[in-house]
Amino acid sequence: MKILLNVCVVLLLGCNTSNKKDNTQLTNSNDDYLIEDVVIETRDGAQLSAIVCRKKENTKPQAVILQSTIYVRDKGRDLNTIKESADRGYVGVIAYARGKRFSPNEIWPYENDANDTYDVIDWISKQEWCDGRVGMFGGSYNGFTQWASLKKPHPALKTIVPYVANRPGLGLPMENNIFINPNYEWAFLVGNNKYLDTIAGNDRQRSRNLMFNWWETGVSYNRMDSIDGIPNRLFQRWISHPSFDGYWQKMAPYKEDFSQIDIPILSIDGYYNDSQNSGLYYLREHYKYNPNAEHYLIIGPYSHFGAQRNGSEEINGYEVDKDALINTNEITYQWFDYVFNDGNKPEKLQNKINYQVMGANEWRSASSIENMSNTHLKFYLTTEKQNDIYTLNDEKPVNSAFLSQKVDFSDRKNGNNDYYPNPIIKEDMDLSNGFNFISEPLEESIVVNGSFLGELTVSINKKDFDFGVTLYEVMPNGKLFHLSYIVGRASYADDIENRQLLQPKEIERIPFSNTHLVSKKLSKGSRLLVYINVNKNPFSELNYGTGKTVSEESIKDAHEPLEVKWYNDSYVEIPILTD
Structure with missing residues (x-):
């Protein structure tokens, strides 16, 4: 099916987004940018909300940097990140998951991202401002969507840079087939409305009280939302699949799917990222099924959030080595320049696996995870x-x-x-x-x-x-x-x-x-x-x-x-x- 487009160009006046929470996000007083609010129709008839940002001075087609996310953030954060892509010589696009922002569809995290992200890439590749090349980056859920899009690789997708990428069914909401409680509240954060329910989703005390109430009452795990008093449809959907079955397998590449992934990839992760086994699952499986893959890893003493930023001087009470701190964002764009513009490879990439040695204040590299040790x-x-x-x-x-x-x-x-x-x-x-x-x-x-x-x-x-x-x-x-x-x-x-x-x-x-x-x-x-x-x-x-x-x-x-x-x-x- 042809992908359809509904465009609202935002220059000085903005488009009519009455009653839309992030209207201010699309009001641009800077004449340097051309910002378009778009709705992309998928092959199965769903509608996805996205924002496109270009520098007005660039009239030639360019490579596009795409972020695919379930997190709809207001106060200009999303707009600023695609503006940065435009400032660095690319077209910036941020696309939101099915059901989010202006999408009229239901919200089902993970379930539609493989096909939907493919369709977004397909639409981008056909626009006059795209030179036929697309790259992606982002962390956590945004890392997952990059891998999800490679369930069936689109020829226009030339590289991805996933940070601490989630692999549904392996790192969350269960780990090694055990459902873990901290993901319970996330279902409310992303599933309650078109944006983010930060009141319910970030109420740590409420969630902690719920965990202990469940623990003390001894009721079955599948009744946790009855204790909470608020139905949790996403939680119930997930726990009905305790095995890594077809429900989870179809969300991202699985087994032989990895053999067809031949684009260069840069992954970034952390020793103290609680979903590390998700991100490294992709790396290990990629090399297992495609031994000649060009897949790099940067990893150090970072948490889930630290790896997506620049690390932190202290993590869980441990003062990290000075050498451990990195600039994740700068490395990402160095990588894009390397792939798209024949630039230099990021300096940290001395080999396929690049890791910081805690306690030694140094970086080392190896050709594979197995070759990290002798x-x-x-x-x-x-x-x-x-x-x-x-x-x-x-x-x-x-x-x-x-x-x-x-x-x-x-x-x-x-x-x-x-x-x-x-x-x-x-x-x-x-x-x-x-x-x-x-x-x-x-x-x-x-x-x-x-x-x-x-x-x-x-x-x-x-x-x-x-x-x-x-x-x-x-x-x-x-x-x-x-x-x-x-x-x-x-x-x-x-x-x-x-x-x-x-x-x-x-x-x-x-x-x-x-x-x-x-x-x-x-x-x-x-x-x-x-x-x-x-x-x-x-x-x-x-x-x-x-x-x-x-x-x-x-x-x-x-x-x-x-x-x-x-x-x-x-x-x-x-x-x-x-x-």
């Missing part, structure tokens, strides 16, 4: 103690033994699994529950470089459980530096698409690998510490182990405590770089 440390989780802490041993135990843990899910006074890296540097290890395993002091300095993996050998009295594994450096001063972690569901350890329940009281092997990537220089005398636990807290879905759909389980299913035997042939492999 060896690994393999430790078994023993049942032997040293100074009241269990030990990590590099030799596999000769005799089988286990540590026993009992978790009462009806107990709401105590939570398990303090895994989140805030603060990054802790005074003491958690000895209240779970198990800690510590290594001997390092005889020389090393760099932990990459994503650790491992395998848990367990036996439980139920059909499923959620686990957590956290990796720390115990510094010579005794403080703990949070390096990486994973939370996962045992029944999805082998296959995120299909749940495979455990056999009660049978020994099972639970592999894990989707941990957060990190680079940190450990000094001589430091130790490595591994903390394992059952995941039970107010901040994520609770798996009671009955084998039913987890979101339908409640405290009524907690009559029998979970009993876990952690066997001593469980192990972790930690990638390291030695000079």
Whole structure:
């Protein structure tokens, strides 16, 4: 179907946008720009709202820089960002998700972005001010839409620059098949109206109270919005898909889809981006299915928001190295000039993987994530103690033994699994529950470089459980530096698409690998510490182990405590770089 256009040119007077929240955003008193408010019709008849910004002095077709977003921001922020694209020699376009701003359609985050963004690119490529080349950039949801558009690549799309890109179904609203609570309020932020419901969506105290109310009452996870008293249709839609099924798969490239992506890509991410496994999923899968891809990564000690800006001098109490700070925006436009105008490649891109080494105040590079390390440390989780802490041993135990843990899910006074890296540097290890395993002091300095993996050998009295594994450096001063972690569901350890329940009281092997990537220089005398636990807290879905759909389980299913035997042939492999 031909893509239709409805254009309202905004020069001095603006267009008739009565009762539109961002009318002032389109009132432009600067005669340097030609700004157009457009509605683009998609192949299936939906209408998308977008803004186009060009410099009046540029009469020749130019490459276009597109941002595709669900966030409709007023007070000029959106207009300013496309003006910057125009100032830098491009045409700037910002397109809003289906249902947002002037779009009359329903709002369903993630579900239509693959086709809709393709259609926006197609429309842009046919405009007289476009030279047939389109690039995209942006973070979080805006990073997702870039990848979504590559589900079926449009020939006009020549490059993307995603920051901390979301991958629905993997990093949010669930992580390793566990639904996590902080995404609950986001549904209100983007889904309540044509713009942003910042009152409901940013009410952190209300959301926190809701999480604890749900925790204390013990009702099933799928009734959280009944506790809230406000229906959450997006939440209900999401939790009806606990497996990484076709619902999630169709939203962005999946498996062989990556083989057809042959444009240059620059990804930017952070060690302490809580959805890092989303952004790096795209990178890993891209190289898996297209080994010759031109895909670069810049990563350092940044949070979800820090990576989209310039980092920050301090993150979760940790003062980052001076060398870690970057200018994300400047790097982005250097990349566009490299792709579109034969400019110089950004200086940070010394190889495909470019990472800041925490504690060393330096950047290093590697040809792949795997080549960030040149060896690994393999430790078994023993049942032997040293100074009241269990030990990590590099030799596999000769005799089988286990540590026993009992978790009462009806107990709401105590939570398990303090895994989140805030603060990054802790005074003491958690000895209240779970198990800690510590290594001997390092005889020389090393760099932990990459994503650790491992395998848990367990036996439980139920059909499923959620686990957590956290990796720390115990510094010579005794403080703990949070390096990486994973939370996962045992029944999805082998296959995120299909749940495979455990056999009660049978020994099972639970592999894990989707941990957060990190680079940190450990000094001589430091130790490595591994903390394992059952995941039970107010901040994520609770798996009671009955084998039913987890979101339908409640405290009524907690009559029998979970009993876990952690066997001593469980192990972790930690990638390291030695000079």
